[in-house]
Amino acid sequence: MEKKESGLRQFVRRHQKYGPVLFFIGGFIWDSLTLGRIDRLYDRTILCSYLVCLTACLYVFNLADDGKWKNTWLERYLDYLPLAIQFFLGGLSSAFVVYFSRSVSLSKTVAFFVILVFLLFANELFKHRISNKYLQFGAYFFVSFTFFAFFIPVLIRQMNTTVFMVSGVVSLAITLALIITIYVVSPSTRADIHLGKMLAIIASIYVFINLFYYFNLIPPVPLALDTGVAAYRVERDNDRYFVSYEKDEWYKFWRNNRFNYIYKPGEEVFVFSSIFAPTHLEKSVAHLWKWFSPHTRQWEEIEKIEYEITGGRDDGYRGYTYKNNMMEGDWRVEVITAEGLVLGVIDFHIHVDSTGVPRQLTRQAF
Incomplete structure (x- = not known):
């Protein structure tokens, strides 16, 4: 006898086209209202947990097509993973807006808002939406880069161009480790993506953000x-x-x-x-x-x-x-x-x- 789906799962399936975007906006608004200072313990704890949870969700989501979680407790939650991924992406992206909005020089942050809008609607631009692995890992690298650009200066109490570059290297290393790990253990991922193309996209984002920083299009965070x-x-x-x-x-x-x-x-x-x-x-x-x-x-x-x-x-x-x-x-x-x-x-x-x-x-x- 086929097991009856819960009301929540039926709702998620009916609205799966718009659910991820709504959860992205939800994460964005929630953190915009609750975050205040990157050096507060609350802010650091929340943002660290978002990045850890986003990393875990991406790992679980990309191995789901291989039957990795069949007959495990995770199987019942797989339908919610796209929503969770978008919520954590929205939450991490909002950190930039919250801290950049402190600046009176709006012209210096317009470039970031363009990127943010792209992230917000990228699911509608790509045919496969959140299942598009190039989009997934590109967005992941962007938000992790911006997170470490704020977080590392607070930890070491220094802020300069070298620290910004180190932040980029740390986020790059974490992103590549995640991509390669999933690529190695997931046959479906190897079938869906070309590793060289994926690495080229990540490298392009890395260069892109550093060029923005060099030309003062991104303020010297976290100041x-x-x-x-x-x-x-x-x-x-x-x-x-x-x-x-x-x-x-x-x-x-x-x-x-x-x-x-x-x-x-x-x-x-x-x-x-x-x-x-x-x-x-x-x-x-x-x-x-x-x-x-x-x-x-x-x-x-x-x-x-x-x-x-x-x-x-x-x-x-x-x-x-x-x-x-x-x-x-x-x-x-x-x-x-x-x-x-x-x-x-x-x-x-x-x-x-x-x-x-x-x-x-x-x-x-x-």
Whole structure:
């Protein structure tokens, strides 16, 4: 007599076309609401468990067609594996969004969001959806790379290009070990994929991410710029900074200060920044002041001013620089690491006016 399927299993089978995508979104939303700091024990535990569970699910799922789990306790759960895989992929991908969203420089994270959207809808682009092993392992390598790019700097309390490269090598080694192990023990996997093609895809993703990092399209994780303001005055009182700046229109929610800065000759222009850094991570950062020359039509570097930060403060570690004798025109201040990697950009336009006054001057404590 044939065993009757449970209601949950029937539901999963009826909606198997959309289930993985919904579980990917579910994992993404859940972690976006619950994750906060990569150096918190909770965050590290959750993300580590996601990566371990994703690895285990991929191993079990890819050996299922070989009858490896027939007559075992795992057999009854095989139908749920595609959903679990997508949930853990969504959870790990959300880590990037949560920590990158701390940065005020959205232009520096657009590239990642493009990749994230691709991951989100890739199941509909591939004929076999989650059963496509090239998609499986490509997505696995991407999320493991991004995870270690955050995790290793927190563990060793250092952050530089070498550490980012090491993170990539660690994730590459783990991914290759998983692929080769499954390839060796699973006849169905050997029939489904060409090992050379799989390795080429993984290598391409590795090069792709490193090129993004090199060209500053991925911020130097796990640092992020929380706040960036072009201000008229910055005052420090004990552990608080009081920043006076002109607020922009309410509907320009993506900007802190008004783009047009009314400048009186001889006065100082301040740039204040608050940088998120994990606990005990020390790093030298700088404000790189640039002015757009109308003659050369290029950004000219005016001055670089460095200062130190030490991580751990929830609202970000703060600092400011200032300049006088400003020229009229477009200005930008890049917040950069010692290696020249960009955390974020504060841009504004200097309008020289000896009689003008700011319209909506606000004094805010940071």
